[in-house]
Amino acid sequence: MTKGTPSMGKHGSKKQHIPCRRCGKSSFNVVKGVCASCDYGKSPRLRSYSWAKRH
Ligand SMILES: [Zn+2]
Structure with a gap:
């Protein structure tokens, strides 16, 4: 019953x-x-990379 990754x-x-x-x-x-998603608090603009296009 102890399968998986016990890294919690x-x-x-x-x-x-x-x-x-x-x-x-x-x-x-x-x-x-x-913010890890949009870099709020670090960058005044939304975090955006060419490889992370939204749709
Ligand atoms: Zn954010």
Whole structure:
């Protein structure tokens, strides 16, 4: 019954990602103060890369 990857040790103890107020995803890193999805808090503009086109 113990199959899979038991790498959830640092999970659930602390909130690390909260909903970002710019992109709405739960990607805002409260430790870094930067959204992992849109770089809110780091970049004044939306994070956009050519390889990460939206649709
Ligand atoms: Zn964001």
